[in-house]
Amino acid sequence: MGNIFKKLGAGLLVGGVLVGIAHSQELPGTFQLLFFIVSLIGAMVFMLLDARPLSTMSGEKSLFVVIAFWILMVTVCVAGASLLPQFNPADEKEKIDKLLKSQRAASQQGKAEELIARAKALDEQVKALEERLKGLGSGQATVASLTLPAGDKPSSTAGASSGGGGDFMKVGEEQWQLQECYNCHKLRGEGGKKRGPELDNVGSLLTVEEIQQKIYDPKSFMAEGYEKEYQKGIMPNKFKDLMEPKEMQALAAWLGTFKNTSVNTPKPIKKS
Numbered sequence: 137m138g139n140i141f142k143k144l145g146a147g148l149l150v151g152g153v154l155v156g157i158a159h160s161q162e163l164p165g166t167f168q169l170l171f172f173i174v175s176l177i178g179a180m181v182f183m184l185l186d187a188r189p190l191s192t193m194s195g196e197k198s199l200f201v202v203i204a205f206w207i208l209m210v211t212v213c214v215a216g217a218s219l220l221p222q223f224n225p226a227d228e229k230e231k232i233d234k235l236l237k238s239q240r241a242a243s244q245q246g247k248a249e250e251l252i253a254r255a256k257a258l259d260e261q262v263k264a265l266e267e268r269l270k271g272l273g274s275g276q277a278t279v280a281s282l283t284l285p286a287g288d289k290p291s292s293t294a295g296a297s298s299g300g301g302g303d304f305m306k307v308g309e310e311q312w313q314l315q316e317c318y319n320c321h322k323l324r325g326e327g328g329k330k331r332g333p334e335l336d337n338v339g340s341l342l343t344v345e346e347i348q349q350k351i352y353d354p355k356s357f358m359a360e361g362y363e364k365e366y367q368k369g370i371m372p373n374k375f376k377d378l379m380e381p382k383e384m385q386a387l388a389a390w391l392g393t394f395k396n397t398s399v400n401t402p403k404p405i406k407k408s
């Protein structure tokens with residue numbers, strides 16, 4: 137009898153340890169229960185080993201007892217198993233569908249939110265650009281009120297703001313190349329496919345301020361003898377959008393240094 141309790145105690149202890157391990161591994165409660173039952177069954181098997189040996193049987197009786205024992209075991213197993221939670225594939229599929237549905241909805245929501253955020257960012261960019269354009273538009277007054285010297289020296293303020301007169305002139309020459317003024321204007325014998333006037337003497341005829349004015353707004357005045365081109369608006373009205381005010385100042389100042397009187401640069405004719 138003491139033996140039975142020892143074995144039952146061992147079964148309970150092993151079952152407890154198994155449940156502890158299963159719990160620490162976050163296995164479902166059903167599995168924890170299953171481990172406990174299995175360890176108890178194990179203890180029962182060891183208890184049976186201690187049981188009094190049955191008297192030897194033979195003939196029909198032995199066959200009957202074996203079959204009866206088999207039926208008993210099968211019944212116990214089936215009954216025990218039916219007590220455990222049953223697995224139904226249809227149920228599981230439904231659960232998975234539910235999970236996926238909410239996840240899909242979440243990801244679609246996420247996409248919509250991302251699109252809205254992107255649209256907002258774009259809107260802000262457009263607004264910033266509009267502000268800048270507005271600034272350039274009102275910059276006309278600033279350009280007109282600029283007091284740049286008419287001579288070959290750039291204004292001291294402009295020169296200082298770009299760190300030295302030499303650099304300032306370099307910026308001007310760079311802009312001439314970058315903005316491709318040479319496509320229409322011949323300078324130093326280069327470029328100009330006869331669409332615009334040669335500019336080698338522009339410094340003698342126009343002030344730096346006027347040159348800047350012309351770049352800023354090509355309609356502000358006309359080069360003498362270029363009535364047709366002026367009317368057609370050949371000189372593009374885009375440089376105010378492409379250049380920083382400082383760059384335009386530099387370009388005008390740089391052009392102002394060209395005073396080659398042997399070149400026939402046309403006089404400016406005021407319009408309106």
Ligand code: HEC
Binds near residue numbers: 318
């Ligand atoms: C697509 C051709 C074209 C481009 C590019 C062009 N211009 Fe002109 N430009 C002209 C034409 C044509 C005239 C003469 C008609 C007029 O006054 O609008 C002119 C006139 C001028 C005048 C007046 C000259 C004078 O003697 O009165 C200046 C200064 C000038 N351009 C500077 C520039 C500068 C600087 C650039 C580059 C930022 C430039 N242009 C780009 C076609 C062009």
